Amino acid sequence: GESVGLHLPTLSVQEGDNSIINCAYSNSASDYFIWYKQESGKGPQFIIDIRSNMDKRQGQRVTVLLNKTVKHLSLQIAATQPGDSAVYFCAASGGYKYIFGTGTRLKVLA
Amino acid sequence: NAGVTQTPKFQVLKTGQSMTLQCAQDMNHEYMSWYRQDPGMGLRLIHYSVGAGITDQGEVPNGYNVSRSTTEDFPLRLLSAAPSQTSVYFCASSYEAGGQPQHFGDGTRLSIL
Numbered sequence: 223g224e225s226v227g228l229h230l231p232t233l234s235v236q237e238g239d240n241s242i243i244n245c246a247y248s249n250s251a252s253d254y255f256i257w258y259k260q261e262s263g264k265g266p267q268f269i270i271d272i273r274s275n276m277d278k279r280q281g282q283r284v285t286v287l288l289n290k291t292v293k294h295l296s297l298q299i300a301a302t303q304p305g306d307s308a309v310y311f312c313a314a315s316g317g318y319k320y321i322f323g324t325g326t327r328l329k330v331l332a
Numbered sequence: 333n334a335g336v337t338q339t340p341k342f343q344v345l346k347t348g349q350s351m352t353l354q355c356a357q358d359m360n361h362e363y364m365s366w367y368r369q370d371p372g373m374g375l376r377l378i379h380y381s382v383g384a385g386i387t388d389q390g391e392v393p394n395g396y397n398v399s400r401s402t403t404e405d406f407p408l409r410l411l412s413a414a415p416s417q418t419s420v421y422f423c424a425s426s427y428e429a430g431g432q433p434q435h436f437g438d439g440t441r442l443s444i445l
Contacts, residue, residue, distance in 0.1 A: 229368060263439075264438055265436030266422070324372060
């Protein structure tokens with residue numbers, strides 16, 4: 223069946239460095255992709271999205287890259303801050319259903 | 333503007349009991365969905381609705397019922413609770429079905445003894 227997977231369950235980065243979180247999806251019909259941030263005890267919070275007709279999209283300190291050839295997307299966080307510590311999920315959608323990855327926990331080291 | 337509101341925040345049930353998890357949104361969103369989140373499993377879709385009166389099954393629908401009589405509310409019913417349904421449940425909504433970021437509630441933490 224469809225799947226979305228994250229490459230690392232945990233990522234530790236030094237404060238001020240850039241973070242890169244990766245995600246792979248299986249369904250080539252997926253045409254919409256989202257990154258969420260989840261803090262402890264809270265629901266997922268939307269960070270940034272990208273449609274399949276794009277390969278890059280930038281937000282405030284975040285960039286999402288989409289490579290449809292290898293069915294891979296990544297989230298880049300510039301100048302990582304302590305407030306970025308959370309679990310990050312990617313999700314893929316092709317129609318009414320969203321398939322979520324298992325999440326990468328980002329730890330920011332002081 | 334409250335967004336997506338889930339009640340209760342915590343609940344403990346005994347095996348075989350039934351209960352309803354409430355979800356309400358005030359954003360006039362057409363699409364609503366329920367997920368469960370288990371350790372190491374990510375979010376899995378239980379049921380979703382593309383509008384009032386329309387519901388459909390997701391990835392893990394067994395043991396759960398839903399209805400959508402209004403745009404605002406999308407309750408999830410556990411018919412006969414089982415320990416395997418111990419999880420954190422999230423409700424989400426978006427303006428349209430597909431191609432839109434979903435807004436999530438803060439979850440209901442459910443334990444079945």
